[in-house]
Amino acid sequence: MTNKRVAIIGAGPSGLAQLRAFEAAKKQGLEVPEVVCFEKQSNWGGMWNYSWRTGVGKYGEPVHGSMYKYLWSNGPKECLEFSDYSFDEHFQKPISSYPPRPVLFDYIQGRIKKSNVRDYIRFNTTVRWVNFDEETQKFKIILDNLKIDKTYSEEFDYLVVASGHFSTPNMPYFEGIDQFPGQVIHAHDFRGADPYKNLDLLIIGSSYSAEDIGVQCHKHGAKSVTLSYRSNPIGVNWPDGIKEVPLLKYFDGDVAHFKDGTSQRFDAVIMCTGYQHKFPFLPDEMRLKTKNNLYPDHLYKGVFFNDLPQLIYLGMQDQYYTFNMFDAQAWVARDFMMDRYQIPAKGARRLDINKWLIENEKLKSSFDHIDFQTNYIKDLLALSDYPDFNVDKVAVMFKEWIKDKDDNILTYRDKTFQSVVTGTMAETHHTEWMDELDDSKERYLYQEQAEDMLEDTLEEERL
Ligand code: FAD
Ligand code: NAP
Numbered sequence: 251m252t253n254k255r256v257a258i259i260g261a262g263p264s265g266l267a268q269l270r271a272f273e274a275a276k277k278q279g280l281e282v283p284e285v286v287c288f289e290k291q292s293n294w295g296g297m298w299n300y301s302w303r304t305g306v307g308k309y310g311e312p313v314h315g316s317m318y319k320y321l322w323s324n325g326p327k328e329c330l331e332f333s334d335y336s337f338d339e340h341f342q343k344p345i346s347s348y349p350p351r352p353v354l355f356d357y358i359q360g361r362i363k364k365s366n367v368r369d370y371i372r373f374n375t376t377v378r379w380v381n382f383d384e385e386t387q388k389f390k391i392i393l394d395n396l397k398i399d400k401t402y403s404e405e406f407d408y409l410v411v412a413s414g415h416f417s418t419p420n421m422p423y424f425e426g427i428d429q430f431p432g433q434v435i436h437a438h439d440f441r442g443a444d445p446y447k448n449l450d451l452l453i454i455g456s457s458y459s460a461e462d463i464g465v466q467c468h469k470h471g472a473k474s475v476t477l478s479y480r481s482n483p484i485g486v487n488w489p490d491g492i493k494e495v496p497l498l499k500y501f502d503g504d505v506a507h508f509k510d511g512t513s514q515r516f517d518a519v520i521m522c523t524g525y526q527h528k529f530p531f532l533p534d535e536m537r538l539k540t541k542n543n544l545y546p547d548h549l550y551k552g553v554f555f556n557d558l559p560q561l562i563y564l565g566m567q568d569q570y571y572t573f574n575m576f577d578a579q580a581w582v583a584r585d586f587m588m589d590r591y592q593i594p595a596k597g598a599r600r601l602d603i604n605k606w607l608i609e610n611e612k613l614k615s616s617f618d619h620i621d622f623q624t625n626y627i628k629d630l631l632a633l634s635d636y637p638d639f640n641v642d643k644v645a646v647m648f649k650e651w652i653k654d655k656d657d658n659i660l661t662y663r664d665k666t667f668q669s670v671v672t673g674t675m676a677e678t679h680h681t682e683w684m685d686e687l688d689d690s691k692e693r694y695l696y697q698e699q700a701e702d703m704l705e706d707t708l709e710e711e712r713l
Contacts, residue, residue, distance in 0.1 A: 254283035256587055257391055257406040259377045259531070261289035262296015263358055263573050264412035264565035267580035269367040271636075274334070275584060283407070283587060288393060290314065290376040294368070296414055298355040304439040309396035311376055314417050316525075319442030320470065320689050321351045324462055328667040328676065329647050330573040333639040335361035336671040341695070346679035348663035350689035358573070377531045380409060382558065389560070408587050411529065412564040412576075415542065418528035421521055422454070426501030434519045437463055443470035446518060450474045452506055454498060455522030456484050463522055465659055468492050469684060476516070478508060486659045527566065536561055542568045544622055545610040550599040551633070552606075552626060553579050554586065559593055562586075570623045570648055574639065578627055581634035591633060620648045640670040660684050 256272075258265045265287050272282045290311055293299050301307070301315035323330075326347040331337055337345060340360040345353070362368070372393075378401070379392040388405045395402070419436035427434060433445075437459040446467045453460050456479035464475045468491050475492045477484065483494040496509040507513045527546075529537045536558060540546035546566050548556050555561040562583045565576050585591035593599060606626070613619055624645040631638055647667050654662035663683040666676035679686070680697060 252281050252283045252588075254408070254587070255404075255406040256283045256285045256408045256410065257377075257389065257404075258285065258287040258410040258412055260296060260412040260414060261287050261291075261294040261371050261373075262412060262414050262565075263298070264414070264576040264580070265289070265296070265410070266294060266358065266362055266367070267573070267576040268410050268412060268564060268583065269370060270334075270362060270365075270577070271580040271584040273362075273365050273367055274581075275588065280588065285370050286404075286406075287371040288375045288377050288391075289371055289373050290396065292373050294362075294371060294373075295355050295358055297416065298351060298358055300351060300355075302441060304441065309374070311396065312417070314414070316416050316438045316440075317351055318440050318463075318466075319444075320466055320687070321462070322663055322683065322689065323348045323350070323354060324458055325570070325572075326647055326651055326665075326667045326676075327354070327357075328669050329571065329644050329651070331639075331669060331671050332361060332573055332577060333637040333671050334577070336669065336674075338669070338672045338674050344674050344677040345695070347665060347667045347676040348679075348683065350691075350694055352689065352691040353694050356691055377413075379531055379533075380536065381533070382536065382561075387560070408560050408562065410562045410564060410583060411532070411538075413529065415527045415566055416525045418526045419521070420524045420526050422523055424454075424498050424500060426503075427519070429503065430501050430516075430519065431504050432516065432518045435521070437520060437522045438525070440520055443467040443472065447471040448473050449517035450515065451476070452498070452514075452516040452519045453477045453522050454519065455524065456480070456482060456494070457522065457524065459524075460484065460522035461486075461655075461659070463520055464492055469660075470687070476514060478506075486656050489660055538563055538566060540566070543610065544568050544613070544619060545603075545606045545626070547603065547607060550593060550603055551579075551582060551630065553583050554593060554599070556596060556599050556603065559586070559599075567623070567626075570620055571627055571644070574644075575623070575627055575630075578630040578634070578636050581636035582630055585634050616652055617649055620645050620652075643670045 258268050272285050276282050297317050300317055301313055303313045307313050340357050374396040376394045378394050381390045389409045390403055390405050392403045419438045421436050443466045449472055451467055451472050453464050460477050461484050464477050468475050477494045478498045480497045499507045499509055505513050505515050527540050544567055550556050553562050564579050613622055624641050627641050654665050668675050
């Protein structure tokens, strides 16, 4: 072990990728720095660690989780597969392309359970504040041990911010909404469709949360779902029961008035209006200030804070690629922290950032966005020994996914794709997604066998 110390904030997929990257270097016999990961929740997995709570958690901290019951992957799993730990290795059998949350949570945990990385994580520990000392070039981190209510501080040479950016709601105001008699929540506090059965539901927003929460509520029995867009509608072929309308102008009691002059009565409202990048533990000059986009400014290679490259951000981009992108970032960050990868001087870094920002500005279609993030992943993969994977083929799958959703938003999750890591073709799930109301791992993985066994027994009894 070197005498350098690395702090990681957050044990979600990004923070765990960083831990895994160091573990991989250790396995190669390399000297690694001392690594400590601080996680405010009592378990790892970040978003994937489902919380039934809303508002504040057990210790009064803002609840991080924005996931909900009946959440299924909204992209093919073949597009996020770890290239150093395949779905085949984890599940020992082919599974479908769109697993529910508990199955993906199980997969995320699989590769780290095989090592002792849990020992490096201090759970129930919130990072409260960070200072950087120019003289010593060290970060002083103020921490709260929530369980015993104790504040303390420690010093580190590098700081990896992997605290996610889909947790702090962006909650716009609309005239009259304060007098709306029904429930108004943000997607962050949505915990499943059950309360919306038989209700007329208004959703504000036209991105992934709006689409997925709208479709879930339709599937689980909402009377009607109306999606209200600001810039562009989602524009897929909606089934009866779901429609899109222009932006909400104001509420008069329980009646919503929209920009196109139409109006409708609603029982409940869900704001699917996105999230804020929020780092309440960082001083102004170290804080990443950005909207949700594919290439946040100030980050060299999308990770190194240009004014202070020892400050590293993971997973801060808007995401087509997720787990494999966090890995590719974490491997490069690790090599920088282990002096195996040198970054250029500040001015050259700025030019490189600018190049990506200019390209980002030119993007128009979702296919352009996919190609842009694909090129970004390729750029990263060339910089470390993270196992290469066929990124171009992943891009093709993303584009098919977009087309599938356009064709039929209710059946796209029944499609299957081929792994670029193992070549395995996904299985068709035992139940069509629209008929599957149970998102448990047990039902997903074993129900078919259970049904087969029951059928065999009944058959034997009949004979
Ligand atoms: P997170 O998963 O958000 O983890 C951040 C961690 O940091 C958390 O554990 C948090 O507790 C911790 N933390 C934050 N602040 C502090 C602090 N001050 N001190 C200590 N710890 C702290 N991606 C997909 O690939 N497929 C999907 O189907 C998908 N569905 C999604 C559905 C929803 C509703 C949302 C919101 C996101 C979804 N995503 C999906 C994207 C998801 O954000 C990523 O898959 C992934 O969870 C991001 O990982 P992360 O580690 O960067 O952040
Ligand atoms: P997002 O992609 O950032 O989209 C935010 C939406 O809010 C946009 O449509 C935006 O409209 C709208 N908006 C913002 N301010 C508004 C305002 N003042 N008035 C009206 N509309 C406003 O956020 P998201 O949809 O919550 O998605 C976040 C992440 O969660 C994504 O990574 C997604 O993949 C993930 N997710 C996944 C699933 C799943 O099924 N697994 C489900 C939900 C979410 P403009 O276009 O006008 O800016």
